[in-house]
Amino acid sequence: MKYLTIPLALAGAISLNVQVTAAETILNVASGGSENMVQYVTDYLGPMFEKQNPGVKVRVIGTGPGDAGTQKIIEKLEAQKNAGKETWDIDVAVGNQQKTAELVNMGLLKSYRAKISTGSLATRDTSKMALGVNVDGYVMPMFHSQTAIAYNSDLVATPPGSYDELRAWALKNPKAFGYNGIKNGMSGVSFVVGWMYAYAGDAAKLQNGPYDENTKGNWDGALSNLKAFNENITFTPGNAGTLDMLNRGEIAMGPVWVDMFYSWQADGRIPPNLKLKLISPGMPGQPYYYSIPAKAANSDLAMKFIELATSPKVQAEGIVNRFNWYPGIDAMHVEKSLDPMVWKKLFTDVTPDELAANGKPFPIAPYFSDIKEAYELKVSN
Amino acid sequence: MATDTQANGPNRIISMVLVAPSLLMIALLFLYPLGFSVVSAFAESGSWGLANFYKAYQFYSRDILFTIVIVLISTALVGLFAIAIGGYLTLGENPRAVAILRWLYRWPLFIPFIVSAQLMRTFLAKNGMMNNVLIELGLLDQLQSVSFLDWRGIVVTFVWKQTPFVALLVAGAMAALDRTTIEAARNLGASRLRILIEIIIPQIATTLMVGLILTYVVIMSVLSVPLMINAQSPTMLTVDMAFRINSYGDYGVANALGIISYLITGIVAWFYLRQGLDNGGSPK
Amino acid sequence: MMTSRKNTFSLSLGISAIARVLILGLLAFVIFGPITNMLLWAVAEVWYYPHKLPLEWGFSFWERVFRPQGNAMESLITSVAIAVLTVIVSMAVAIPAGYALARGRLPWRNIILLLFLLPQAFPAVAVHMNIARIFYGLGLTGTVGGVVLVHALQGLVFAVWIATAAFSAVDPELESAARSVGASRVRAFFDITLPLALPGVLASAIFVFLISMDEFTGTYFVGAPDVVTVPMLLFTSSMEGNYQIASISSLILLVPSVLFMLVIEKFLKADVLAKVGT
Numbered sequence: 015m016k017y018l019t020i021p022l023a024l025a026g027a028i029s030l031n032v033q034v035t036a037a038e039t040i041l042n043v044a045s046g047g048s049e050n051m052v053q054y055v056t057d058y059l060g061p062m063f064e065k066q067n068p069g070v071k072v073r074v075i076g077t078g079p080g081d082a083g084t085q086k087i088i089e090k091l092e093a094q095k096n097a098g099k100e101t102w103d104i105d106v107a108v109g110n111q112q113k114t115a116e117l118v119n120m121g122l123l124k125s126y127r128a129k130i131s132t133g134s135l136a137t138r139d140t141s142k143m144a145l146g147v148n149v150d151g152y153v154m155p156m157f158h159s160q161t162a163i164a165y166n167s168d169l170v171a172t173p174p175g176s177y178d179e180l181r182a183w184a185l186k187n188p189k190a191f192g193y194n195g196i197k198n199g200m201s202g203v204s205f206v207v208g209w210m211y212a213y214a215g216d217a218a219k220l221q222n223g224p225y226d227e228n229t230k231g232n233w234d235g236a237l238s239n240l241k242a243f244n245e246n247i248t249f250t251p252g253n254a255g256t257l258d259m260l261n262r263g264e265i266a267m268g269p270v271w272v273d274m275f276y277s278w279q280a281d282g283r284i285p286p287n288l289k290l291k292l293i294s295p296g297m298p299g300q301p302y303y304y305s306i307p308a309k310a311a312n313s314d315l316a317m318k319f320i321e322l323a324t325s326p327k328v329q330a331e332g333i334v335n336r337f338n339w340y341p342g343i344d345a346m347h348v349e350k351s352l353d354p355m356v357w358k359k360l361f362t363d364v365t366p367d368e369l370a371a372n373g374k375p376f377p378i379a380p381y382f383s384d385i386k387e388a389y390e391l392k393v394s395n
Numbered sequence: 396m397a398t399d400t401q402a403n404g405p406n407r408i409i410s411m412v413l414v415a416p417s418l419l420m421i422a423l424l425f426l427y428p429l430g431f432s433v434v435s436a437f438a439e440s441g442s443w444g445l446a447n448f449y450k451a452y453q454f455y456s457r458d459i460l461f462t463i464v465i466v467l468i469s470t471a472l473v474g475l476f477a478i479a480i481g482g483y484l485t486l487g488e489n490p491r492a493v494a495i496l497r498w499l500y501r502w503p504l505f506i507p508f509i510v511s512a513q514l515m516r517t518f519l520a521k522n523g524m525m526n527n528v529l530i531e532l533g534l535l536d537q538l539q540s541v542s543f544l545d546w547r548g549i550v551v552t553f554v555w556k557q558t559p560f561v562a563l564l565v566a567g568a569m570a571a572l573d574r575t576t577i578e579a580a581r582n583l584g585a586s587r588l589r590i591l592i593e594i595i596i597p598q599i600a601t602t603l604m605v606g607l608i609l610t611y612v613v614i615m616s617v618l619s620v621p622l623m624i625n626a627q628s629p630t631m632l633t634v635d636m637a638f639r640i641n642s643y644g645d646y647g648v649a650n651a652l653g654i655i656s657y658l659i660t661g662i663v664a665w666f667y668l669r670q671g672l673d674n675g676g677s678p679k
Numbered sequence: 680m681m682t683s684r685k686n687t688f689s690l691s692l693g694i695s696a697i698a699r700v701l702i703l704g705l706l707a708f709v710i711f712g713p714i715t716n717m718l719l720w721a722v723a724e725v726w727y728y729p730h731k732l733p734l735e736w737g738f739s740f741w742e743r744v745f746r747p748q749g750n751a752m753e754s755l756i757t758s759v760a761i762a763v764l765t766v767i768v769s770m771a772v773a774i775p776a777g778y779a780l781a782r783g784r785l786p787w788r789n790i791i792l793l794l795f796l797l798p799q800a801f802p803a804v805a806v807h808m809n810i811a812r813i814f815y816g817l818g819l820t821g822t823v824g825g826v827v828l829v830h831a832l833q834g835l836v837f838a839v840w841i842a843t844a845a846f847s848a849v850d851p852e853l854e855s856a857a858r859s860v861g862a863s864r865v866r867a868f869f870d871i872t873l874p875l876a877l878p879g880v881l882a883s884a885i886f887v888f889l890i891s892m893d894e895f896t897g898t899y900f901v902g903a904p905d906v907v908t909v910p911m912l913l914f915t916s917s918m919e920g921n922y923q924i925a926s927i928s929s930l931i932l933l934v935p936s937v938l939f940m941l942v943i944e945k946f947l948k949a950d951v952l953a954k955v956g957t
Contacts, residue, residue, distance in 0.1 A: 040904070042904040044903075044904070045915070047915075048915070048919055049915045049916045049919045049921055049924075052915045052916075056748050056749070057746070057748060060748065061748065073904055073907075075899070075903050075904050075907075075911065076911075076912075076914055076915030076916075077899065077914075077915070078914055078915055078918045079915060079918055079919045080641070081641040081642050082637065082641040083915070085640065085641045085644075086896075086899060086900075089807065089808040089811070089900070090808075090811060090899070090900060090903070092808060092812075093808050093809070093811035093812035093815055093900070094811075094812075094815050096812045097812045097813075097815035097816040098816070099815055103820070103821065103903075103904055103905075104904070116644060194626065195626075195628065196642075197622075197630065197634055197635075197638045198622050198623075198634070248626075249626035249627055249628070250626050251516055251544055251622075251623055251624055251625060251626040252622065252623055252920070253919070253920070254516075254623075254919055254920025255516060255544075255623070255626065255920070257920070258516065258517065258520065258920070259520070261727050261728050262520060262521070262522040262523070262728040262729075263522060263728055263729065264520065264521045264522055264542065274919075281921070281923065282723070282724055282725030282726060282727065282734070282735065283726065283727060283920075283921075283922065284727055285727040285728070383642075383643055386642060386643070387454075387643075390454055391453075391454065394628040395454070395457065395628075404782035404783050404784060404851070405778070405779060405782060405783045405784075405864070406783070406784060407783070407784050407785070407786070409779070409783065410779040410782075410783025410784060410785045411779075411785065413775035413776060413778060413779035413783065414775070414776045414779045414780065414783075414785065414791060416771075416772040416775070416776070417772040417773060417775075417776040417795070417835060417839055418776075418791065418794070420772060420828075420831065420832060420835060421794055421795060421797070421798070421832070421835065423813075424810060424828060424829070424832045425797060425798045425806065425810075425832060426794075426797070427809075427813065428806050428809030428810045428812075428813055429797075429801065429806050429809070431809040431812075432806055432809060489696075489699060492699050492703060495703055496703065496706070499703070499706060499707060499710055500706070500710065501940075502710055502711070502714060503710060503713075503714075504885075504889065505889065505932075505933045505936045505937060506713075506714070506717070506929055506933070507892075507893040507910075507929055507932065508893070509893075509917050509918070509925070510717065510917065510925050510926065510928070510929040511713070513917065513920065513922060513925050514713040514714075514716050514717050514720075514922075514926075515713060516920075517716060517720075517922065518712060518713045518716050522728060522729070524712065524715075524716050524731075525712060527731050528708075528712070531731070555709070555710075555713065560886065563882055563885075564841065564844075564879065564882055567878045567879060567882055568848065568878075568879065570878070571848070571875075571878055599848075601844050601847055601848060602844050602845075602848065602879065605840050605841060605843070605844040608796075608840070609799075609836065609837060609840060609841075612796055612799040612800050612836065613799065615799075615800055616799050616800060619918075653801045654801075656800060656801070657797065657800045657801050660796060660800040661793055661796070661800070664792070664793055664796055665789065665793065668789040668792060668793070669789070
């Protein structure tokens with residue numbers, strides 16, 4: 015008999031735990047983004063929203079970074095849809111571009127932008143189209159992120175300004191450039207996409223369509239050059255691996271996500287002498303989106319939450335000032351409510367002009383898949 | 396007719412009743428959902444059969460080979476070290492050394508794979524902690540230092556993490572052995588190595604093999620280690636499966652790779668089970 | 680207890696003592712090198728190359744993990760409770776199964792054993808979504824029971840295979856002997872066979888516990904958002920190379936795991952001693 019008491023006591027303890035929280039309304043926010051994004055909602059946005067809405071608790075679930083993180087949100091929603099549930103247990107989803115587009119295509123999201131007061135503040139292309147998919151109405155950008163080349167300013171006095179210069183530099187400095195291929199982390203994927211924009215012909219067509227499946231036949235030159243380029247560089251284990259190797263001086267240069275770069279610097283994991291450069295003709299960046307699942311249990315509350323999250327004040331104070339991200343809503347609305355010094359700090363390494371000229375979107379979905387498969391077959395195989 | 400040779404074992408019906416709960420669990424929680432995966436792959440593409448397998452082969456043949464090699468090397472090393480640790484714990488003559496070893500060997504067991512992988516990434520790198528320590532001790536020259544973040548890093552991490560698992564099982568089985576034969580052999584002057592190989596290992600072979608097969612399966616299924624440690628281009632199948640799903644939403648090829656990966660495991664396990672049946676009537 | 684130590688020349692004794700120290704030292708470096716790395720990261724505030732040790736030390740990352748919004752303690756309690764329940768469930772199904780697989784007359788015994796390997800060997804990524812769907816249908820999502828079942832499934836292969844090996848290692852003659860002096864089948868099992876197989880079975884309990892403590896994916900699909908365990912709280916940080924958070928979370932999980940092992944061993948020793956008495 016005494017063996018039974020342990021599980022019973024345990025079950026009791028847990029149900030007590032669950033009951034305490036069940037007294038309030040819980041807004042479930044699933045974030046398929048980086049660590050700093052999860053932290054942003056847990057520590058900054060969540061408490062602020064709770065204060066404004068007594069009796070509401072914001073609960074954040076981090077599903078991991080990159081494609082895999084948002085993919086987990088898709089799968090969880092799809093499971094609920096297939097099970098025929100009337101209400102779903104995720105109220106706000108934070109996802110990347112490619113996967114949020116898939117969510118829209120799968121009919122798993124609710125159109126809400128017209129219903130919130132901040133809906134008109136985001137007018138960039140990214141709030142309407144995501145990799146060639148029309149997402150107008152279903153998303154609000156949380157922030158924009160960008161990939162760039164990070165370099166050790168002690169070792170590299172004048173960083174290359176373009177892919178051509180980078181190739182020349184890498185040839186002169188064997189193994190000093192490093193990136194993470196395409197299988198573990200999006201910073202490597204971005205580098206490859208930038209390469210294709212530079213060397214595979216019509217970059218505008220890759221970004222805007224229309225899709226033509228024969229296009230990939232013209233990529234052999236770009237791919238074989240990339241394969242040759244790969245001979246002379248160092249491969250790194252993942253997005254974090256690139257930053258690690260830069261940190262330890264094992265490589266002098268490599269592609270990174272700008273926001274991740276800054277948060278590593280803030281956490282003391284990389285030295286202050288690392289700097290960023292956005293090279294021409296451009297590297298891709300993407301927004302992360304707030305979206306609301308089609309059958310979210312608390313969809314009104316979710317809209318209120320997103321309204322707060324995309325208000326100029328929060329975008330200025332939270333997104334730009336605290337976390338060093340490029341704002342999700344249009345810059346002019348944000349700049350107004352910011353100290354000019356703070357706004358400048360955002361553009362220390364990458365100037366607004368460079369960003370405008372060299373910050374590119376990812377290719378439309380079918381070309382994106384073609385590029386990745388072509389890389390797998392012809393470059394890494 | 397019922398009670399002669401198998402008198403001490405439960406009969407067919409009782410056996411099936413005893414296995415039923417666990418089988419039911421596998422069936423309901425795994426086979427049934429797995430069936431959905433297979434069926435949905437059918438329904439979507441129309442040709443589940445060879446197209447996905449062909450693509451899996453075309454894209455990932457090198458990775459399949461790489462995976463097999465890594466798994467075999469790692470499992471063999473795990474077995475070797477586990478026997479060495481278990482053997483010393485059983486036959487060691489210096490009580491203090493035995494006590495230290497007993498305290499020492501288990502720690503990696505408690506570090507999750509995802510953390511082990513992270514730690515090894517900063518530990519095994521060219522300018523990582525291991526090389527730093529070796530350089531400080533004067534055992535290594537700065538210029539000779541190399542990075543182990545490739546297949547060696549994967550093997551090192553798996554062996555580091557899995558050896559305690561098998562060693563714990565093996566040491567437990569060795570401790571439970573009847574010591575009279577061991578003492579007898581020792582009194583006859585047999586060396587400890589010989590006692591280990593000729594007397595102890597045959598008796599704990601079942602446990603050892605089970606530990607190794609489980610290790611083999613674990614290595615086949617862990618994603619974080621190859622993902623976080625291996626920077627080079629042939630990589631392990633788990634990485635490819637995750638990549639197919641996360642990047643392309645392609646469950647078909649991922650499932651095909653899954654079946655290939657299961658076959659790689661199943662063949663080894665089957666071989667072991669057959670072997671057990673042939674050597675003497677009662678399995679193993 | 681030990682027979683007298685063999686006579687050896689003092690020289691070779693000296694060499695073997697040095698070799699012993701060297702080997703143990705090397706082993707300690709291999710095992711504790713990465714763990715020291717972890718301990719350093721857990722208290723490092725600023726640490727970048729070429730500094731071989733952290734530049735600034737402190738506990739600000741511990742504060743981050745244990746801040747009130749983080750719910751770390753609550754999740755730890757949930758994690759431990761789920762792990763213990765998982766062990767109970769797995770043992771309850773694995774012990775009879777292992778006994779039957781080792782001793783019974785089962786058709787397709789090998790196929791059954793291979794079946795248990797399946798959840799580990801097949802990529803769970805493709806299956807979890809369907810598991811989630813079935814659990815949603817049954818109303819098990821968001822419940823502790825659901826999470827325990829998913830964890831038990833992952834641990835089952837260890838529990839069943841190890842239990843089978845443990846039971847096969849017990850000499851069947853002992854049970855026959857007990858039966859021949861009139862013990863019932865059940866009595867013979869509990870008095871003779873189970874105690875002898877117990878070391879192996881309990882070792883598998885430790886693994887099941889560890890698997891449950893570390894599990895993320897299944898917990899996410901079946902438990903989230905209502906059941907939150909430690910790996911769920913820290914998954915994103917750990918995945919993304921926040922070494923400080925990853926190290927701290929691993930230390931948090933280490934404490935209950937080591938305690939669990941010590942409890943099991945204590946229990947084990949008592950039991951083995953008791954058996955010697957009879």
